[in-house]
Amino acid sequence: MHEKVLLRRQTTPALDLGSYLASGGFAGLKKAREIGAAETVRIVTESGLVGRGGAGFPTGRKWESVRTATDPERYFVLNADESEPGTFKDRVMIDVDPFLVLEGVLIGSFAISATRAFIYVRGEYRKEADLLQRCAKELEAAGYLEGLGPEGRALAIEIRHGGGAYICGEETALFRSIEGYRGEPMSKPPFPTVAGLFRKPTAINNVETVANVPDIVTRGASWLRSLGTERSPGIKLYSVSGNVERPGVYELPFGTPLRELLDLAGARDLQAILLGGAAGTFVFPQDFDMPLSYEAAQERHATLGSGALIAFDHETNLWRVAERLGSFFAHESCGQCVPCRVGTRRQHEMLEALAEGHGRGSERDLLVRLSQVMTDASICGLGQTASTAVRSLLDAEAKGLLAV
Amino acid sequence: MADAFQILIDGHEAIAHAGETILDVLRRQQVETPTLCTHEHLTPAKACRACVVELKGSRALVASCERKAEPGMEVRTDSERVENARRGVFELLLSQNDVSTAPALAAQAESLGADPGRYRGQRYEKGFFDDNQLYVRDYDKCILCYRCVEACGPDVQNTFALTVAGRGFDAGIAAGFGGSLPDSACVFCGNCVAVCPTGALMDRREHSLRAEGRWQEDRYDVVQTTCSYCGVGCQLELHVDRESNEIVKVTSPMDHSITHGFLCVKGRYGYSFVEAGAE
Numbered sequence: 001m002h003e004k005v006l007l008r009r010q011t012t013p014a015l016d017l018g019s020y021l022a023s024g025g026f027a028g029l030k031k032a033r034e035i036g037a038a039e040t041v042r043i044v045t046e047s048g049l050v051g052r053g054g055a056g057f058p059t060g061r062k063w064e065s066v067r068t069a070t071d072p073e074r075y076f077v078l079n080a081d082e083s084e085p086g087t088f089k090d091r092v093m094i095d096v097d098p099f100l101v102l103e104g105v106l107i108g109s110f111a112i113s114a115t116r117a118f119i120y121v122r123g124e125y126r127k128e129a130d131l132l133q134r135c136a137k138e139l140e141a142a143g144y145l146e147g148l149g150p151e152g153r154a155l156a157i158e159i160r161h162g163g164g165a166y167i168c169g170e171e172t173a174l175f176r177s178i179e180g181y182r183g184e185p186m187s188k189p190p191f192p193t194v195a196g197l198f199r200k201p202t203a204i205n206n207v208e209t210v211a212n213v214p215d216i217v218t219r220g221a222s223w224l225r226s227l228g229t230e231r232s233p234g235i236k237l238y239s240v241s242g243n244v245e246r247p248g249v250y251e252l253p254f255g256t257p258l259r260e261l262l263d264l265a266g267a268r269d270l271q272a273i274l275l276g277g278a279a280g281t282f283v284f285p286q287d288f289d290m291p292l293s294y295e296a297a298q299e300r301h302a303t304l305g306s307g308a309l310i311a312f313d314h315e316t317n318l319w320r321v322a323e324r325l326g327s328f329f330a331h332e333s334c335g336q337c338v339p340c341r342v343g344t345r346r347q348h349e350m351l352e353a354l355a356e357g358h359g360r361g362s363e364r365d366l367l368v369r370l371s372q373v374m375t376d377a378s379i380c381g382l383g384q385t386a387s388t389a390v391r392s393l394l395d396a397e398a399k400g401l402l403a404v
Numbered sequence: 405m406a407d408a409f410q411i412l413i414d415g416h417e418a419i420a421h422a423g424e425t426i427l428d429v430l431r432r433q434q435v436e437t438p439t440l441c442t443h444e445h446l447t448p449a450k451a452c453r454a455c456v457v458e459l460k461g462s463r464a465l466v467a468s469c470e471r472k473a474e475p476g477m478e479v480r481t482d483s484e485r486v487e488n489a490r491r492g493v494f495e496l497l498l499s500q501n502d503v504s505t506a507p508a509l510a511a512q513a514e515s516l517g518a519d520p521g522r523y524r525g526q527r528y529e530k531g532f533f534d535d536n537q538l539y540v541r542d543y544d545k546c547i548l549c550y551r552c553v554e555a556c557g558p559d560v561q562n563t564f565a566l567t568v569a570g571r572g573f574d575a576g577i578a579a580g581f582g583g584s585l586p587d588s589a590c591v592f593c594g595n596c597v598a599v600c601p602t603g604a605l606m607d608r609r610e611h612s613l614r615a616e617g618r619w620q621e622d623r624y625d626v627v628q629t630t631c632s633y634c635g636v637g638c639q640l641e642l643h644v645d646r647e648s649n650e651i652v653k654v655t656s657p658m659d660h661s662i663t664h665g666f667l668c669v670k671g672r673y674g675y676s677f678v679e680a681g682a683e
Contacts, residue, residue: 165571182568187450187470335548335568335575337451339489342496342523345573349525366523373492376465376485377453384464 005235006093006100006211007251013096015131017138020099028214029144032107040111041067044213046221048233053079053169053206054277054305055381056294059213062203065193066112069201072150076114077178077197077204078105080121080128081162081169084277085328086308089237090207092249094128097211098135104210106139107217109155110148112203116156120174123162133159166332170380171196171204173334184336185380206306208237228254232293236304240265242273242311254293258283261292261309271314271403272396276305278325279385281392282318284401301392314403322393323348323355329386340383343374347387364394409475414482420473427455427468435481438490438512440497441549442469443599445664446559449550453493454512458483465489491516499523500573502544505603505614509547530576535584538592538673540611543576545604552577552596552605560666565590594672598655598665607673609652623647631671638663638671651675 004010014020032040045060066074078101082090094101109117119136121129136157139145148155160178167173168183175197177183196202212234216224225233232254238261241247245266252261262270275283281302283290290296297304312318326348335341350367353359371387378384396402407422413433420429425448430437440452448470456465460478465486468479480486494513497503498520503510513520530543548568556566565588569578580588597605606614613619624643631638639660643653654672658665 167571187467330572333572335570335572337453338493338496338547339453341548341573341575342500343492346496346499346523346525369488370492370523372485373489373496377456377489377493378464379450379453379467 002235002251002253002256004251005215006208006237007096007249009097009100010092014099015135017099017135017142020097025099026103026144026214028217029103029106029110032110032217033147037067037111037113040107040217043221044111044216047216047224048221049209049212049216049224050232050294051206052208052212052236052306054084054279054303059205059209062193062205063108063111066201066203069193071201073115073198074112074201075197075203076105076109076112076117077171077174077202078117078119078207078210079169079171079174079204080119080125080132080207081174082122082125082207082306083162083166083169083332084279084306084308085325086241086274086310087239087277087306088241089239089249089307091122091125091128093207093211093237094125094132098128098131099139100211100214101207102132102135102139104205104213105157106144106148106155107213108203108205108210112201113150114155114203115149115153116158118178118197119157119159120162120168120178121159122169123164125162129159129161165334166328167334167380167382170382173380174204175202182334184334185382187379208307229291229293229295231295236292236307238292238307238309240309240311242309243267243270243313243316244311252292255291255296257288258290258292259288262288262311265309265311267311269313271312271316272318272401273312274310274321274389275308276303277308278328279303279381279388280305280308281389282396284396286401303388317355317404318393318396318402319351319355319404322390323351325389326351326386329382333382333386337377337379337383339374339377340379340386343370343378343383344386346370347374347390351390367391367394409473411473411475411477411479413479420475420477424473425469426457426459426466426471426473426477426479429473430457430468430479430481436515437468437481438494438516439469440509440512440547440601441551443551443554444658445666446551446554446599449554451548451550452497454490456486456489456493457481458486487516491518494518495520495522497547499525500528501547501602502527502542503602505545505606506547506601509602526573528573533585536586536590536592537608538669539594539597539605539607541577541585542604542606545602546577547602547604548575548577549601551599551601555595555599555666556590560595560664561591561593563589563591563593566596592669592673593667594669595666598667598672607653613652619652620645624652631667633668633670633674636662638667640667640671642675651678 041063049059050056145155163177168177172186173183192202238250330344330348333340333344350363438454441449450467450470455468457468458480495518533541627642641655656663
């Protein structure tokens, strides 16, 4: 049985600084201060930690790029705008261990010598935003922010409420939102590490990503690498929902077979799962033995995404599910670029027709054609992946895998 | 030139200069590239995606209007992906917009072989706004290219009367906080009208003449003059009906060193005195 790391305080959450310290908290920050920023980043890089928000970019490389930037003004941003359908691990992470998350933010800010740290919390997560605000104040009062900024200055932490849109979780749109503009994505390059928030070098990380950092710094890079697989070191949180007996957040080392997670959650006789959230892919029982790792997912043209897993039994009409996903993307498109703004609407209209069973017969071909346009020509990840699940459903249907 | 370097376009070497976009190079090489939202004097909105190209090393296609050329770039404009994406952009627009006053859009769509009936579904119905003396807004024709927003904002006018409101398919241009133009910060310079590529924004005179079936481009001569209102020296193009001798529209050349095509309310709309004097 895997010894829990991220969720180790799940049964007895540490909601005040005293209990966090009593259960071993802030060993990571203490060590980071001792070894310095460069060494801290080196350890994170060596650990092989990659972003857990879905994109999987190496955290250490991100930090090193900002750390060595020439601009003295630089920011650390915590992306807590968790809005992927079926994803709720970051909320649980904050609920059960807010100080672990904040310790990760403090180490990250120290590592890149941030002039300011922003915590962007999904607008609907009022409770979590309040909790983080209270904890951050407690840390400030106890002097934990002293000396973390450039030239030994204190770090300033600002909590921001999300703009109430999925797109605001896209990093460049998130920056715009913090800056006070409409949450619209910008083109990359320039990447955030070069020109991010307020066009300054910025390290932006997901909640789960930073929650890994304190233990990596304390226990060393080899510790993370001792877990998981060679190409996917470490552990992952999964948000499991749908037709399972025990929905919830599960923590497992990478490489654990999907079937094991399904068993833990009490899944029985499923038709399929949607893995990786709305922008993920449908996975069918023939692939339930796949290990949960980035490389194994990639081999099957699937994605772990943020670690969302929604289970569907044989009664479910998966075209109805696809219609809901289509509705989600059409609603959440910011409207900036044509392929996404019009494409997500056209996609939803066709999916509605398929789900209702009154299609014109040309929808399937047209969905594939449209998918290519959206994937190739949209500005950001939203439009580029808005048809991923639909494509995987079309493939599965062609193979005769759908029950209804 | 010291800042010149080479890039590859469809396998052919081309010279690019530092600061140039890929589109700048494509245009100089006379590689036909469809564009809708980009404008020579406005920040690239990279919103329409008509000008996308394939760039080696980039997973998605990139907007050539925005992406700066870099040494060694390998660009493809003739691939199936590029053609499919560009055609798709126009087919999607044709499925939502009234393009009756957007000949450039329609022509580009046709040359790309876009099928107007490819996609069916809800049309873009944002309404017709006729709330002031100088120009009308027919947002069913709006393709959300952002040109008007940029012209009204920091690129030209710094008035910030226009913005994008709403999201997804329901996003649209709004004046003020969704109110009427006269109630907004609008100063009626008409620079938004000057850059609108689809006729969604149209001078009242032109709109009225069109509505009466009396708009006849082939009857209009362009007379160059200098605006007489102040000492800036803006160049005006008076579009004069050679039969009735009436001014039907005033514009300024986009390549003029003083105006860059932009005017103020007096220069653009204050022309009726000319005809008053003639009587």
